[in-house]
Amino acid sequence: xxxxxxxxxxxxxxGYFPMFIATLSLVTSIYSGYLNSKFVDFIxxxxxxxxxxxxxxxxxxxxxxxxxxxxxxxxxxxxAPAGAPARIEAAIAVAKFGALxxxxxxxxxxxxxxxxxxxxxxxxxxxxxxxxxxAGDLAxxxxxxxxxxxxxxxxxxxxxxELPL
Numbered sequence: 001x002x003x004x005x006x007x008x009x010x011x012x013x014x015g016y017f018p019m020f021i022a023t024l025s026l027v028t029s030i031y032s033g034y035l036n037s038k039f040v041d042f043i044x045x046x047x048x049x050x051x052x053x054x055x056x057x058x059x060x061x062x063x064x065x066x067x068x069x070x071x072x073x074x075x076x077x078x079x080a081p082a083g084a085p086a087r088i089e090a091a092i093a094v095a096k097f098g099a100l101x102x103x104x105x106x107x108x109x110x111x112x113x114x115x116x117x118x119x120x121x122x123x124x125x126x127x128x129x130x131x132x133x134x135a136g137d138l139a140x141x142x143x144x145x146x147x148x149x150x151x152x153x154x155x156x157x158x159x160x161x162e163l164p165l
Contacts, residue, residue, distance in 0.1 A: 049160070052104075052107065052156075052159065052160070053156075053160055055100055055103055055104055056104070056153075056156035056159075056160065058100055059097065059100040059101060059104060059152070059156075060153065062093065062096050062097040062100055063097055063149050065093045065096070065097075066090070066093045066094055066097050066123055066127070067142070068093075069086065069089045069090035069092075069093040069094075069127070070090050070093075070123075070126055070127050070130045070138070071130075071138070072086040072089070072090065073086045073087050073090045073127065073130040073131055074130045074131060074133060074135065074138050076131060077131050087127075087131075090127045090130070091124075091127060093127075094120070094123050094124050094127050097120060097123060098120035098123075098124070101116040101117070101119065101120050101152070102116070102117075102120075104116065104152070104155075104156070105117065107159075108155070108159075112155065115148060115151065115152075116152060118148070119145060119148040119149065119152065122144060122145050122148070123145055126138075126141055126142070126145065
């Protein structure tokens with residue numbers, strides 16, 4: 001009787017053991033899929049965060065390029081023709097700043113978009129009129145753009161800290 005019982009237990013175990021292994025394999029596969037989707041989400045968020053931070057870095061460089069190019073226009077003065085290299089370079093620097101600012105602004109709310117657009121407009125006006133100002137007047141004209149740029153830089157820092165990893 002014990003051989004029959006033992007044989008029966010063995011038969012039952014041989015029937016259920018493969019099902020147990022298959023169930024473990026299914027659970028492992030589901031968990032692996034879950035982890036993979038979490039990893040893909042992490043990579044996507046990190047790529048977006050990295051792009052945002054890179055753009056913040058580039059816009060800082062662009063702003064100081066704008067200031068340098070506008071200073072060159074100011075030094076050249078009104079004697080330089082409208083197509084002078086300094087004016088062209090200043091216009092290109094302002095355009096690059098505007099493009100980067102637009103990218104950053106599109107990731108934010110309407111009020112910030114308006115501020116960034118106004119900053120680009122202010123720099124464009126300053127670029128066009130820089131030749132007529134004295135060095136002291138030019139420095140005074142930078143007060144508002146500098147303040148707005150400081151706000152933009154603060155937005156970058158704040159967003160970088162808030163963006164999820």
